[in-house]
Amino acid sequence: MKYILKKISTLIITLFLVTIFTFTAFQVIPGDSVSSTLGMDASPEAIQALRHERGLDDPLVIRYGRWLGGVLKGDFGESTQYNMPVWNLLSTRLTVTIWLAAISIVLIFLFSFPIGILSAKKEDGFFDRLMVFLTQTFMAIPPFFLGMILTLVFGVCLKWFIPGNYVSFQEDKGKFFAYLIYPAIAMAIPKIAMTVKFLRSSIRRQMHFEYVRTAKSKGNSKRGILVKHVLKNACIPVITFLGMIIADVLAGSIIIEQVFNLPGMGRLLVVAIANRDYAVVQAVVLYIATIVVVINLLVDILYRVIDPRISKEGGAR
Amino acid sequence: MKVSWNRIIGAILVGIVLLFVIIGVFYTPYDPNAMNGAAKSQAPSLLHWLGTDNFGRDLLSRVMEGSRTTFFVAIATVAIGGTIGTLVGALTGFYGGRIDQIIMRINDGITSFPSILLTLVIISVFGIGKYKIIWALGIVFIPSFVRVVRSEYMVQKEMDYVKTAKLMGASDVRILFLHILPNIRPILVSTITIGFNNAVLAEAGMSYLGLGVQPPDASLGRMLSEAQAYLFSAPWYAIAPGVMIVITVLGLSLVNEG
Numbered sequence: 422m423k424y425i426l427k428k429i430s431t432l433i434i435t436l437f438l439v440t441i442f443t444f445t446a447f448q449v450i451p452g453d454s455v456s457s458t459l460g461m462d463a464s465p466e467a468i469q470a471l472r473h474e475r476g477l478d479d480p481l482v483i484r485y486g487r488w489l490g491g492v493l494k495g496d497f498g499e500s501t502q503y504n505m506p507v508w509n510l511l512s513t514r515l516t517v518t519i520w521l522a523a524i525s526i527v528l529i530f531l532f533s534f535p536i537g538i539l540s541a542k543k544e545d546g547f548f549d550r551l552m553v554f555l556t557q558t559f560m561a562i563p564p565f566f567l568g569m570i571l572t573l574v575f576g577v578c579l580k581w582f583i584p585g586n587y588v589s590f591q592e593d594k595g596k597f598f599a600y601l602i603y604p605a606i607a608m609a610i611p612k613i614a615m616t617v618k619f620l621r622s623s624i625r626r627q628m629h630f631e632y633v634r635t636a637k638s639k640g641n642s643k644r645g646i647l648v649k650h651v652l653k654n655a656c657i658p659v660i661t662f663l664g665m666i667i668a669d670v671l672a673g674s675i676i677i678e679q680v681f682n683l684p685g686m687g688r689l690l691v692v693a694i695a696n697r698d699y700a701v702v703q704a705v706v707l708y709i710a711t712i713v714v715v716i717n718l719l720v721d722i723l724y725r726v727i728d729p730r731i732s733k734e735g736g737a738r
Numbered sequence: 739m740k741v742s743w744n745r746i747i748g749a750i751l752v753g754i755v756l757l758f759v760i761i762g763v764f765y766t767p768y769d770p771n772a773m774n775g776a777a778k779s780q781a782p783s784l785l786h787w788l789g790t791d792n793f794g795r796d797l798l799s800r801v802m803e804g805s806r807t808t809f810f811v812a813i814a815t816v817a818i819g820g821t822i823g824t825l826v827g828a829l830t831g832f833y834g835g836r837i838d839q840i841i842m843r844i845n846d847g848i849t850s851f852p853s854i855l856l857t858l859v860i861i862s863v864f865g866i867g868k869y870k871i872i873w874a875l876g877i878v879f880i881p882s883f884v885r886v887v888r889s890e891y892m893v894q895k896e897m898d899y900v901k902t903a904k905l906m907g908a909s910d911v912r913i914l915f916l917h918i919l920p921n922i923r924p925i926l927v928s929t930i931t932i933g934f935n936n937a938v939l940a941e942a943g944m945s946y947l948g949l950g951v952q953p954p955d956a957s958l959g960r961m962l963s964e965a966q967a968y969l970f971s972a973p974w975y976a977i978a979p980g981v982m983i984v985i986t987v988l989g990l991s992l993v994n995e996g
Contacts, residue, residue: 435847446863554744557995561935561988563942566962566980573973584969665850672852676943680966691947694862702862709855717850 425722432718439710440492444485447699488703497704502696507704510689515708516590517601517685518678522671524598524605525612529666533613537620542647544625552617559614564673568607568680575603585682604681608673612666619662623655630654657728664720668713748992755986759809762802770803771795771954779972789974791964797978804956805982811872811950811957812937816930818876823883824926828914830884831891842888845881853878857940861949868957871950875940879933886929890922931994935987942983958983 472478476487491498497507540552576584582603588596627633628651636646675687686705693701767787774794782789788797830838848856860874894900895918903913919926938958944950945959953960958979965976 438847443859446859557744557991558984558988561984561986561991563939563946563980563983565943565946566976566983569962569966569969569976569980573969573976577970577973668850668852669854672854675854675858676947679947690858691949694858694949695866697862699862702859706855706859710851713851713855 424725428718428721432714435714436711439714440489440707441485443703443706443710444488445481447703448481448484492704492707497707498700500693500698500701502693502698502701507700510701511686511704511708513589514684514686514689517683518671518674518687520590520598521601521605521608521674521677521683521685522667524601525608525670525674526667528605528609529612529616529663529670532609533616533620536613537617538624538647538652540617541621541624541628542643544628549621552621556614556618559610560618562611564608564611565676565680567610568604568677571603571607572680587681587683589684600681601683604674604677604683607680608670608677612670612673616659616662616666620655620659623658624651627651627655657724660720660723660727664716667716671709671712744992744995748989748994751985751989752993755805755982755989758802759805762799762806766796766799766802768796768799770799770956779968779975781972782974788978789972791975792968792972797975800956800961801958801978801982804958804961804979805986807868807951807955807957808938808941808959808983811868811875811941812934814872815875815879815937815941816933818873819879819933820883820930822876823880824887824919826880827884827887828891828919831888832895832910832914832918834892838888841884845884849881849885853936853940854943857944858949861944866949866952868951868955871941871944875937875944878940879937882933883929886925887922890925891918894918894921928994931990935990938983938987 469478476484479487488498495508497511499505500507500510503510536552540549543549572584575581582600587600590597624647632650633646636650637643641649674685675690677683678685678687679691686708689701690705693699693705772795774790774796777786777790777794779792780786780790780794786796786798788801790796791800826841830841856878857874860877861870864870864874891914900913900917903917908917941950941957942959942962945957946963948963951957951960953964961979962976965972965979968975
């Protein structure tokens with residue numbers, strides 16, 4: 422319990438630092454929302470007036486405090502390109518990104534464990550070697566290029582879906598998921614390759630430990646040892662790895678959304694960066710960062726539940 | 739280095755890529771930026787081996803040119819990240835202490851966030867463009883080098899040859915860079931290779947989003963981004979640069995890991 426409290430306090434401090442970083446990062450940029458609203462040839466007086474109206478001439482700390490106060494109440498400010506509160510922009514797009522990441526993560530879990538275990542079971546067998554080559558190959562393909570290939574194969578050639586014809590969650594749930602499965606696969610495949618590779622080497626490392634030999638000499642079958650002893654130990658580092666993968670998938674959706682024309686957080690972020698709409702950029706970055714930090718916390722706690730050997734003082738890594 | 743089939747395949751792939759890029763420096767079949775209204779979106783043929791794009795530009799020539807831009811960005815990125823990262827890693831690993839602790843805390847904090855997100859934040863601060871993306875990616879790549887180099891220095895500094903050098907009165911700078919650095923070369927080379935691969939993928943991703951290399955410059959990511967709209971009418975437009983990325987990254991990782 423004390424451990425969890427300590428972890429949660431670290432989480433709050435981390436998030437606090439993230440807010441400072443995301444806020445100040447955008448303060449060093451010359452020019453602010455005023456110059457983009459009023460244009461290049463606005464009079465200095467008009468600029469000054471609007472700056473004052475928007476509170477931009479206050480000291481940095483006061484502006485940060487005001488922004489943070491708003492964020493805590495769910496108010497991320499106003500988007501300069503859409504002229505509406507950032508929150509309204511976020512809420513609908515969040516559904517798309519979260520579902521996309523969730524489907525992708527389910528796929529990663531479903532496929533990487535069986536493949537990784539089968540591959541490690543017969544070290545250097547045909548299947549194992551084939552998998553080593555395939556994992557290397559799939560890790561070399563950028564997910565967005567994979568997305569384009571999937572569009573080409575399943576959209577253009579096989580006509581299983583109509584590229585670009587996204588249906589929103591509210592409109593039709595079935596069609597929404599039927600469309601989302603393709604970007605989810607595109608994101609999942611390289612990550613499955615990474616997880617298989619990691620799991621395989623983790624199992625192989627365990628296989629050379631003394632306890633495996635002892636279990637073998639006691640007459641246990643190879644299968645029994647693998648299931649009862651090795652997998653348990655091999656999965657511990659994999660949990661940390663999967664925590665990282667989940668964070669990556671979430672961030673990876675930023676690019677994949679572009680390929681499949683999905684109105685998610687990523688699209689919002691990219692358009693906002695191109696248009697220097699910093700309120701939106703800050704909000705999206707803060708959102709993804711928060712999810713990542715929370716996932717890291719959950720992984721740490723899960724770690725301790727699974728492996729009680731981990732000592733109180735940060736022996737987890 | 740053990741010679742395995744994977745390594746041989748990898749070396750062949752890397753060889754092909756290198757040959758391709760080097761030829762591209764001296765000779766391209768067509769001017770990469772020359773438009774040809776009579777040959778718009780043509781499928782691969784004897785005249786245009788990889789086909790042409792929507793402006794009638796020869797894709798083989800453009801892939802040659804684009805690979806060069808992409809590799810330039812990747813090499814510059816690794817040079818920035820690798821130099822700063824190695825320096826910080828060497829100093830923190832060698833001296834340890836309070837500053838080391840603080841830097842490692844920051845390092846761990848940064849690496850726990852997805853690198854795409856970090857790159858995007860830096861790009862939105864720096865702005866868009868070829869040299870800005872190099873700096874953005876270079877900064878994002880620092881922590882991975884710090885981590886690897888630091889842990890190597892921590893091991894090496896306890897070794898007898900370092901102690902002997904110290905007793906013989908060698909200066910710290912000498913020990914750091916003339917004694918220890920050559921000894922961690924294999925790991926450094928491997929880290930640089932992985933870094934290069936990640937930089938190629940990152941450049942492709944950012945230019946694909948329109949936040950990296952800008953037209954009329956061709957880069958592999960930029961070409962993929964332009965090809966997206968013609969995926970139905972001219973699929974070879976996307977396949978040419980995409981396959982180039984895959985061959986490069988796969989070849990290097992096979993050579994690196996065997």
